[in-house]
Amino acid sequence: MKILSFLYQWLVAIPILVVVTIIIALATSIGSILFGGKWWGYYPPHFWAKCWCWLFFIKVKVENRELIDKQTSYVFVANHQSSYDIYSIYGFLGHNFKWMMKKSLEKVPFVGMACRCAGHIMVDRSSAAAVKKTMDNAKRTLRDGMSLVVFPEGARTWNGKMRSFKRGAFKLAADFNLPLVPITINGAFDVMPRTTYMIKPGRTITLTIHRPIEQSGDSDKMMAECYEAIHSGLEKKYQ
Numbered sequence: 001m002k003i004l005s006f007l008y009q010w011l012v013a014i015p016i017l018v019v020v021t022i023i024i025a026l027a028t029s030i031g032s033i034l035f036g037g038k039w040w041g042y043y044p045p046h047f048w049a050k051c052w053c054w055l056f057f058i059k060v061k062v063e064n065r066e067l068i069d070k071q072t073s074y075v076f077v078a079n080h081q082s083s084y085d086i087y088s089i090y091g092f093l094g095h096n097f098k099w100m101m102k103k104s105l106e107k108v109p110f111v112g113m114a115c116r117c118a119g120h121i122m123v124d125r126s127s128a129a130a131v132k133k134t135m136d137n138a139k140r141t142l143r144d145g146m147s148l149v150v151f152p153e154g155a156r157t158w159n160g161k162m163r164s165f166k167r168g169a170f171k172l173a174a175d176f177n178l179p180l181v182p183i184t185i186n187g188a189f190d191v192m193p194r195t196t197y198m199i200k201p202g203r204t205i206t207l208t209i210h211r212p213i214e215q216s217g218d219s220d221k222m223m224a225e226c227y228e229a230i231h232s233g234l235e236k237k238y239q
Contacts, residue, residue, distance in 0.1 A: 002183070004038040005201060007145040008201075009056075009198065009201075013056060016051075017055060019124055020051050021048065021110060022169060024044045025110035025111055026117055027044045028041060028105075029114045031100075032118045032119065033151055037117065038096065038146070040054050040099070041117070041118030041119055042096045044120075045090055047091075047121055048055065048081055049089075049090035049091035049092075050087075050092075052087040053088070053092075056201040056202075057202045058084065058202075058204070059090040060103075060204070060205045060206075060207065061206045061232055062092050062093065063207065063208040063209060064208060064211075065209060067209050067210070068181060070096075070145070071146055072143050072179070074148070074179055074181045074212060074231075075147065075170075075181070076097065076129065076147060076149045076180075076181045077149075077150050077169055077170075077180060078102070078149065078150075078151060078183040078185055078207075079183075080151035080154075080155065080185075081156065081185050082189050082191060082193060082194070083156070083187050083192055084188040084191045084199075086235045088185065089185075093183075097146065098118070098119055098120045098121055098147070098149070099115070099120045099149055099150075100149070100150045101121070101122060101123065101201065102119075102122070103123055105122070106122060121141060130174075139177070142176055145206070147162060150225070152165040152168075152170070153165060154165050157189065157194065158195070158221075159237070160237070160238040164182070166210055167220070167223060170219040171219045173219070174213065174215060174219045174222070177215050178215060179213060180222055180225075181210065181213070182213070182225075182226045183207055183208065183209055184206075184207075184208040184210070184231075184234055185206070185227075185231030185232045186205070186233070187205040192201055213225055213226065213229075
């Protein structure tokens with residue numbers, strides 16, 4: 001069974017996804033340049049992310065989606081178990097948003113270009129001027145109901161358990177007076193942990209949306225509240 005899974009992954013699914021990724025990246029880039037990134041920066045990648053789940057028979061469940069309003073701008077913060085966190089949120093959250101991501105991801109072929117054109121926020125910490133430019137870009141992006149998704153751990157977990165949070169997203173939310181929405185991701189680590197490139201098909205990933213936390217202006221307090229909410233929703237083995 002493992003041999004069949006390996007052959008399917010590398011001879012069928014991955015080649016299809018490479019082609020889909022190139023097509024979607026080009027469509028996102030061209031569409032965003034010509035018509036703006038609000039639609040083109042979300043819906044083509046939304047389909048791309050679903051393809052990553054469909055081709056590996058990964059089911060994604062979303063709990064408590066009724067707690068969020070599509071017309072409201074939020075800063076969504078989630079734990080980071082796996083690369084499949086990206087596909088799960090992009091494909092199934094059901095709320096238009098931009099990612100906050102490391103500037104180094106701009107170098108990824110096709111995908112980096114698409115992210116730039118779509119208006120995702122590239123975090124550059126190389127200098128004070130670069131940080132200010134990042135904040136100015138964020139200010140232009142987070143308006144008219146546009147939201148932001150951040151993995152405040154900064155990188156994927158090695159063992160499924162949460163790492164400490166970085167403060168950047170919470171300071172940004174306070175500066176822009178945006179409510180925070182914690183999201184707990186369960187199951188993604190079991191699909192594809194950081195230590196392997198093999199995907200385990202037929203699993204279920206669950207996104208649990210917690211009640212929005214209204215802005216208090218105290219970024220440290222809100223960071224602690226988000227951490228506690230996300231941690232409380234994790235499977236016991238990863239708490």
